Amino acid sequence: MRKPERLGLIALGLILVVVLPLGNLLPPGSPLHVSNFTLNLFGKFLTYAILALGLDLLWGYAGVLSLGHGVFFGLGAYAMGMHLMLEIGSKSVYQSALPDFMVWNQVTELPLFWKPFYSAPFTLVAIVLVPALFALVFGFLAFRSRVRGVYLSIITQALALSAWLVFNRNEMNLGGTNGLADFKTVFGVPLNQASTQRALYVVTALTLAAAWALCRWITQSRAGKVLVAVRDSETRVLFCGYSPANYKLFVFVVSAALAGVAGALYAPQVGIITPAKMGVLPSIEMVVWVAAGGRGTLIGAVLGAIGVNWMQSWLTTSYPDLWLLFLGALFMSVVLFIPDGVVGALARLAQSFRRGRSATTLDASPLGRATLGASRAGGSETP
Amino acid sequence: MKRLLVLLFVAWLAGAPASHAQSPEALKALADLVVDNPDKREAAVAVIGATKDPKWLAFLTDLREGHVYARGKGKDLEVVVGSAKSTKGDAEVIEIVTAYDRTPLGSAPLASLVEIAADRRLRIAIKPFLDADETRLQLASPDPEARRGAALKLAHQADVGAASVVEAAIAKETVPNVRHALEEALALIRLGSGDASARILAAQALGALHGSGAMPALQRLAADTSATPAEREAATSAIRQIERWGLLVRAVETVFQGASLASILLLMALGLAIVFGLMGVINMAHGELMALGAYSTFVVQNVFRTRWPGHFDAYFVVALPVSFAVAALVGVVLERGVIRRLYGRPLETLLLTWGASLIIQQGLRLYFGAANVDVSSPTWLSGGFALMTGLTLPFNRLFIIVLASVSVAAMYWLLFRTDTGLRIRAVTQNRTMSSCLGVRAGWVDATTFALGAGLAGLAGCALTQIGNVGPSLGQNYIVDSFMVVVTGGVGKLLGTILAAAGIGTLNKGIEPALGAVFAKVAILIAVILFLQRRPAGLFATRGRGAEA
Numbered sequence: 001m002r003k004p005e006r007l008g009l010i011a012l013g014l015i016l017v018v019v020l021p022l023g024n025l026l027p028p029g030s031p032l033h034v035s036n037f038t039l040n041l042f043g044k045f046l047t048y049a050i051l052a053l054g055l056d057l058l059w060g061y062a063g064v065l066s067l068g069h070g071v072f073f074g075l076g077a078y079a080m081g082m083h084l085m086l087e088i089g090s091k092s093v094y095q096s097a098l099p100d101f102m103v104w105n106q107v108t109e110l111p112l113f114w115k116p117f118y119s120a121p122f123t124l125v126a127i128v129l130v131p132a133l134f135a136l137v138f139g140f141l142a143f144r145s146r147v148r149g150v151y152l153s154i155i156t157q158a159l160a161l162s163a164w165l166v167f168n169r170n171e172m173n174l175g176g177t178n179g180l181a182d183f184k185t186v187f188g189v190p191l192n193q194a195s196t197q198r199a200l201y202v203v204t205a206l207t208l209a210a211a212w213a214l215c216r217w218i219t220q221s222r223a224g225k226v227l228v229a230v231r232d233s234e235t236r237v238l239f240c241g242y243s244p245a246n247y248k249l250f251v252f253v254v255s256a257a258l259a260g261v262a263g264a265l266y267a268p269q270v271g272i273i274t275p276a277k278m279g280v281l282p283s284i285e286m287v288v289w290v291a292a293g294g295r296g297t298l299i300g301a302v303l304g305a306i307g308v309n310w311m312q313s314w315l316t317t318s319y320p321d322l323w324l325l326f327l328g329a330l331f332m333s334v335v336l337f338i339p340d341g342v343v344g345a346l347a348r349l350a351q352s353f354r355r356g357r358s359a360t361t362l363d364a365s366p367l368g369r370a371t372l373g374a375s376r377a378g379g380s381e382t383p
Numbered sequence: 384m385k386r387l388l389v390l391l392f393v394a395w396l397a398g399a400p401a402s403h404a405q406s407p408e409a410l411k412a413l414a415d416l417v418v419d420n421p422d423k424r425e426a427a428v429a430v431i432g433a434t435k436d437p438k439w440l441a442f443l444t445d446l447r448e449g450h451v452y453a454r455g456k457g458k459d460l461e462v463v464v465g466s467a468k469s470t471k472g473d474a475e476v477i478e479i480v481t482a483y484d485r486t487p488l489g490s491a492p493l494a495s496l497v498e499i500a501a502d503r504r505l506r507i508a509i510k511p512f513l514d515a516d517e518t519r520l521q522l523a524s525p526d527p528e529a530r531r532g533a534a535l536k537l538a539h540q541a542d543v544g545a546a547s548v549v550e551a552a553i554a555k556e557t558v559p560n561v562r563h564a565l566e567e568a569l570a571l572i573r574l575g576s577g578d579a580s581a582r583i584l585a586a587q588a589l590g591a592l593h594g595s596g597a598m599p600a601l602q603r604l605a606a607d608t609s610a611t612p613a614e615r616e617a618a619t620s621a622i623r624q625i626e627r628w629g630l631l632v633r634a635v636e637t638v639f640q641g642a643s644l645a646s647i648l649l650l651m652a653l654g655l656a657i658v659f660g661l662m663g664v665i666n667m668a669h670g671e672l673m674a675l676g677a678y679s680t681f682v683v684q685n686v687f688r689t690r691w692p693g694h695f696d697a698y699f700v701v702a703l704p705v706s707f708a709v710a711a712l713v714g715v716v717l718e719r720g721v722i723r724r725l726y727g728r729p730l731e732t733l734l735l736t737w738g739a740s741l742i743i744q745q746g747l748r749l750y751f752g753a754a755n756v757d758v759s760s761p762t763w764l765s766g767g768f769a770l771m772t773g774l775t776l777p778f779n780r781l782f783i784i785v786l787a788s789v790s791v792a793a794m795y796w797l798l799f800r801t802d803t804g805l806r807i808r809a810v811t812q813n814r815t816m817s818s819c820l821g822v823r824a825g826w827v828d829a830t831t832f833a834l835g836a837g838l839a840g841l842a843g844c845a846l847t848q849i850g851n852v853g854p855s856l857g858q859n860y861i862v863d864s865f866m867v868v869v870t871g872g873v874g875k876l877l878g879t880i881l882a883a884a885g886i887g888t889l890n891k892g893i894e895p896a897l898g899a900v901f902a903k904v905a906i907l908i909a910v911i912l913f914l915q916r917r918p919a920g921l922f923a924t925r926g927r928g929a930e931a
Contacts, residue, residue, distance in 0.1 A: 065730045141911055141915060145915040145916070150659075150665050155907075155910070155914070158865070159907065161862045168900075169900055284734075284737055287734065288738075324744065325741070327741055332742075336725075
C-alpha cells in the first residue's frame with residue numbers, strides 16, 4: 001500500500017472511530033459539535049458499511065453477485081431484536097412478559113425458538129451463526145451444483161422475496177409487517193440515553209475496522225488470490241486443481257456473517273427492524289453501494305455505503321419523489337461510466353497524474369491492479 | 384295427456400284466458416276494497432291476486448301506487464283506475480279507465496272520486512303476488528341469465544305451489560345450465576312436499592344433478608328423525624354424490640388455475656427468455672415494461688371512453704398492439720441507448736436494467752399517481768364458460784391461455800420459419816461467427832430486445848384483465864418469471880414452456896395445502912433442488928459454447 005493511501009485510510013478510521021464521538025461530547029454550541037441525531041445516523045451508515053464490506057468480498061473478489069444479502073442482514077437484526085424484545089419484559093404497553101405483538105395476535109405462550117434469546121451470550125453467538133449457517137446450507141446447494149453468474153443472482157433474489165414474504169406472516173411470531181420495535185434496553189443499559197447511543201456507535205465503528213481488517217487479511221492471503229482467480233476464470237481454477245465451490249462457499253458464509261453482525265448493530269441503533277429491510281429492493285440497493293464506491297477495493301464499499309445513504313437521507317427528506325429516480329440513475333451511470341466505482345476512478349486519476357510526473361515508472365500498486373481486475377469482473381467468463 | 388297439459392300451461396303463460404275477466408270472485412272482491420275493514424280488504428287482495436291474471440296484477444300494481452279510485456255509491460259503486468291528471472277551469476280532472484279491461488271512461492273531476500289508499504298492511508298483502516308474477520315474467524324472459532336467476536330464486540323459496548310453473552319452464556327450456564337450475568329448483572320444491580316417495584325421488588334427482596346449493600336441504604333431511612329410513616338413505620347418498628362431484632370440480636379447477644398461472648408466467652417469461660438466450664442478460668426492467676403495457680391499455684381505454692363510447696368494447700383489441708408497440712419502443716431505446724455498451728458483462732447489465740426499472744417505475748408513479756388505476760373489462764371478456772355444474776371458467780383467464788398459446792406459436796413461427804428468426808438463432812449460437820458471415824449482430828440484438836419488450840407489453844395488457852394496475856404491477860410476478868427462465872434454461876423455448884407449466888401447476892397444486900406464501904417458498908426450494916441436477920436449467924447449452 002502506498003503511503004498517501006495508507007495515510008488516507010488512517011485518517012478515515014480516526015474520523016469515524018474517534019473524532020465523531022468526541023464531537024458528540026462537545027457542548028452543543030461549539031462549531032465542531034456533532035448532534036446525537038447525526039451520530040446516530042452515522043451509526044446506521046457504518047452498519048451498512050460492514051455489510052457492504054462483506055458484499056464487496058463476495059462480489060468484488062469472488063465475482064459472485066448476491067441480490068439477497070438483505071436476508072442475512074435481517075436474520076442478524078431479528079436475532080438481536082428478539083433479545084431486545086425479551087429484555088423489555090413486562091415494561092411493555094400490555095405489561096405482559098410476552099412482546100406486545102404476541103398479545104395482539106393472541107399468542108399465550110412464548111414460542112420455543114424465542115426462548116434461547118433470553119440469554120445474551122446465546123444471542124451474540126446467534127447473530128453470527130444463524131446467518132452463517134443459513135448461508136452455508138444455501139451456498140452449499142448453490143455452489144456445489146455450479147449455479148453461477150446470472151443464475152445465482154436470480155436465485156438469491158428469489159431468496160430475498162421468499163424471506164420477505166415469510167417474515168411478513170403473523171404466524172411466524174416475528175411481528176409480521178410491523179417487525180420488532182420499541183426496544184427499551186440493550187444488555188441492561190437504557191437505549192434512550194445519549195451515552196448508550198455513543199457507546200453503540202463506537203462499538204459499530206470498531207467492528208467496522210475489525211471487519212475491514214478481516215476482509216483485507218482474507219484478500220491478501222493465498223485464499224484471496226484464488227478468489228480473484230475464480231472471479232476471472234473459474235474453469236481454469238478448477239483445472240488447476242482448486243475447488244472454486246469451496247472458496248466461494250467460504251466467502252459467502254463470511255459475507256453472510258458480516259451482514260448478520262451489521263444487522264445486529266443496526267437493530268438497537270435504529271430501534272426497529274421490519275421485513276421491509278430484507279426484501280428485494282433493499283437487497284439490490286446494497287449492491288449499488290458497493291458498485292458506486294468501487295468494488296474489489298474494500299474501502300470503496302465503505303465509502304459507497306456511507307455516501308449513497310447520506311445522499312438518500314438528504315434526498316428523501318428534501319425531495320422524496322426524486323429518490324428512486326436518483327437511485328435508478330446512479331445504478332445506470334455507475335455501471336456505464338465508472339464500472340470500478342468512485343475509488344477506482346480516483347485511483348485511475350491518481351495513476352495518470354503520477355505517470356505524467358514520471359513516465360518511466362510502471363505502476364504496480366495492488367489497488368491499481370485490483371481495480372483493473374474489477375472492471376473485467378462481471379463478464380469474467382466471456383472470452 | 385302430459386303434452387296437452389303442457390300446451391294448456393303454455394297458453395296460460397302466454398296470455399290470460401278470458402274466463403278470468405268474468406271471475407266473479409275477483410269482481411266481488413273489488414267492491415270489498417272500498418270497505419273500511421282492513422281484514423276484508425286484505426282478503427279482497429288475496430282473491431284478486433290468486434287469479435294470477437296479468438291484468439288483475441296490473442291493477443294490484445296500480446293499487447299499490449295509489450292510482451285506484453272509487454266512484455258512485457251503493458249499487459252504482461265502481462272501482463276505476465286513474466291516469467293523467469289535468470286542470471279544467473278550477474277543477475282538477477283525471478282520465479279514468481275500468482279496473483280490469485282498461486276501457487276508457489273519459490275524464491272525471493277529481494272531487495267526485497274517492498282514492499282507495501293502499502296502507503302498509505295492504506301493500507304487504509299485495510307484494511307476494513307481484514313478486515310471484517315477476518318471477519314468472521323472468522322465467523319467460525329471453526335472457527338466459529334472468530331465467531337462471533328466477534330458477535335460483537324458486538329453488539331458494541322451495542314453494543310447493545310453484546312446482547307446475549317450474550315444470551312448464553323446464554319443458555320449454557333449451558339452454559343447458561338454465562335447464563339444470565330449473566330441474567334443481569323442481570327437485571328442491573318436491574323435496575319439501577309431503578309425499579315420502581316423491582321426496583326420495585327428489586333426493587335422488589338432486590344427487591344426480593350435483594348442485595352444491597341443494598346441500599343444506601339434503602343435510603336437513605338426512606338429519607330429520609321424523610323422516611323414513613329410505614328417505615334419509617336417499618338424502619345421504621345424494622350428499623355423497625354431490626361431495627364426490629365437488630372433489631372432481633376442485634381437481635379440474637386446480638388444473639385450470641394451474642394452467643392459467645402457467646400461461647401468465649409463460650407470457651411474461653417468453654420475452655425474458657429470448658433476450659436471455661441471445662444476450663445472456665436477464666432484463667430486470669421486464670416487469671416495468673409490463674407495467675408500461677398495462678398503462679398503455681389504460682390510456683387506450685380512456686381514449687375510447689371519451690371519443691368513441693359506443694365502441695368501448697373494441698378498446699381491448701386496439702390496446703393489445705398499442706401496448707406491444709409502446710413497450711417495444713421503450714425496449715429498443717433501452718437496448719440501443721445503454722445495454723449494447725455492456726455486452727459480455729451480464730451482471731453489470733443486470734444492475735443497469737434494474738436501474739432502468741426504478742426510473743420507469745418512478746416515472747409511472749409521478750405521471751399516473753401512486754394509486755392503482757381502473758381498467759374495466761370489455762363485456763366480451765366478463766362472465767365465463769360453464770364447463771360443468773359448479774365450475775365456470777372465466778373468459779379473461781381463458782383469454783390469457785389463448786393469448787399465451789398464440790404468442791408461443793408466433794414465436795416458433797418467427798424463429799424457425801423466417802429469415803429474422805434464422806439470424807436470431809445464428810447470433811444466439813455464435814455471435815462472432817455470425818458477424819463474420821455478415822449478420823448484423825447489432826440489428827439482431829435490437830430486434831430481439833424489441834420483441835422481448837413487446838411481449839412484456841402484451842403480458843401487461845393481458846394482466847389488466849385479472850389484476851390491479853399500479854406502478855408496481857411488474858414487481859408482483861417478476862421474480863416468478865425469472866425463476867421460470869432460470870429453470871427453463873437458455874436458448875430453447877421448450878424449456879421455458881415446460882418450466883412455466885411446471886411452476887404454474889405445482890404452485891396452484893400446493894397452494895391449498897400450504898397457503899400462497901409458503902407455496903412460493905416451496906417453489907423456491909424446489910427450483911434450488913432442481914438446479915442441483917441441472918445447474919443451467921432444463922435445456923442447457925452443451926459443448927464448447929457452454930462456457931461462453
